[in-house]
Amino acid sequence: MVKTVAELRGTGLSSPLGPLLVSGDWYLVGSRATGHDDELSDWDTILLTVVAEPTSESPDQATVDAAFGVVRPALDGRPDLAFHIAWRSVGAVDLEVMGADAVHRRAEDLSTWAHELRTAVLLHRGSGVGERYRTEIAARFEQEGPRLAREAYRAYRLARNQAVSALARPDVAVQLLLNGQTAAAAARTWFLAAGLPAPGQKWLLPELDDAPAAAELAEQLRAILQAETPNRAERWFDAHLRIWELLDGHAEQHGIATD
Numbered sequence: 001m002v003k004t005v006a007e008l009r010g011t012g013l014s015s016p017l018g019p020l021l022v023s024g025d026w027y028l029v030g031s032r033a034t035g036h037d038d039e040l041s042d043w044d045t046i047l048l049t050v051v052a053e054p055t056s057e058s059p060d061q062a063t064v065d066a067a068f069g070v071v072r073p074a075l076d077g078r079p080d081l082a083f084h085i086a087w088r089s090v091g092a093v094d095l096e097v098m099g100a101d102a103v104h105r106r107a108e109d110l111s112t113w114a115h116e117l118r119t120a121v122l123l124h125r126g127s128g129v130g131e132r133y134r135t136e137i138a139a140r141f142e143q144e145g146p147r148l149a150r151e152a153y154r155a156y157r158l159a160r161n162q163a164v165s166a167l168a169r170p171d172v173a174v175q176l177l178l179n180g181q182t183a184a185a186a187a188r189t190w191f192l193a194a195g196l197p198a199p200g201q202k203w204l205l206p207e208l209d210d211a212p213a214a215a216e217l218a219e220q221l222r223a224i225l226q227a228e229t230p231n232r233a234e235r236w237f238d239a240h241l242r243i244w245e246l247l248d249g250h251a252e253q254h255g256i257a258t259d
Contacts, residue, residue, distance in 0.1 A: 001091040002068055005032075008043055008093065009123045015067035017059065017095070024049035024097075025130025027120040034119045034199070036206050040088040043068075045123065047097045048130035058097040068093040103133045107140060111148055111188070114141035115197035141197055149192035149256045156185035156247065163224075164240050167233045179224040179236065186221060186243055190214055193251045217246045 002008045005028060012021050030044035031037040065072065070093065073086040098106070106113045117134045125131075141148075163178035184201050187208050191198035199207050208218045223229070223239040248258045 001070060002043065002093065003091070005121065005123070008045075008068075011068055012045075012093075013124060017064070017067045020059070020097070021047060021124055022126045023047075024126050025122065025128065026124040026126070027117075027130060028123055029116050029120045031203070033121045034203070034207070036203060040085065041091075042088070043091065043093040045093065045095050046120075047095065048103065048133055049097060049099050050127050050129045051099045058095055061092075061094075064093055064095050100129075100133070103137070107137055110137075110141055110144060111192060111198045112200050113197075114138060115199045118197060142195075145192060145195055145197075146256070149189065149195075149251070149254075152185065152189040152192045152198075153247075153251055153256060153258060156182065156189045159185045160240060160244060164237065167237055172227065172232075175233075175236070176225070176227060182240070182243075183221040183225055186217070186247055189247055190217060190250060193247075193254045193256045195254065217243065217250075220246065 002011050008028065012018065012026070025048045027033075027046050027048065028043065029046055031041045032043055064070075070090050072090055072092070073083065075083060114137050117137050120134070122130070159178065159182040163175070163182045166175045166178050169175075184204055187204035188198045190208065190211075191204075198204065205218065205221065208214045208221070211218075220239045220243045224236050224243070229235050251258050
């Protein structure tokens with residue numbers, strides 16, 4: 001099991017996977033790259049290659065596990081949470097080989113992909129094509145970012161209106177579902193309005209927590225996700241109103257129309 005970036009790099013390059021890993025540019029991505037990892041985090045890596053469609057597909061997980069010394073727990077019966085935790089605690093390494101076609105297909109989700117490449121950590125430079133891809137995707141995001149921000153804001157307003165309309169009704173599960181959708185849309189809007197690619201949904205709030213300018217917004221978003229709240233509907237209504245005010249001010253500050 002690897003425990004540091006240096007160990008990941010050294011183990012990979014000296015393993016049977018070494019010839020593959022030096023054929024392109026190898027990057028660490030995901031939570032290990034952004035610093036949001038914990039004891040349950042995998043080592044997510046991508047190998048960017050010059051070939052449009054790599055002739056050598058991503059190796060199967062058993063091959064990657066063997067190369068990095070990963071030993072997974074055996075399943076005895078029906079999986080439960082304890083097994084899931086044990087499975088995630090092995091520090092597995094994931095490797096995806098991506099050529100030009102795959103890089104640009106992934107850009108269909110431009111914001112998340114631009115964020116992933118922006119925060120990627122270079123483990124080995126074999127061809128330099130990875131840096132070219134990163135530059136291309138960053139330029140595409142810069143060009144399309146204002147449109148994505150406007151779309152994100154419209155999605156937020158729709159989610160917010162639905163969430164508030166549910167507060168006078170008795171189904172708390174529906175309220176929590178709509179609050180969650182609103183929180184995700186609001187966080188995504190905050191990043192995009194500021195000209196930043198938004199991370200995947202799993203990391204929206206943790207990364208928002210890291211932005212000092214978004215401290216109050218993050219606090220209010222977490223408030224609408226708390227079920228055990230006194231005067232829940234009233235508190236949530238007030239939080240939704242404050243989120244709206246904060247997000248409108250932020251969007252207008254960065255030239256994103258809110259009408």
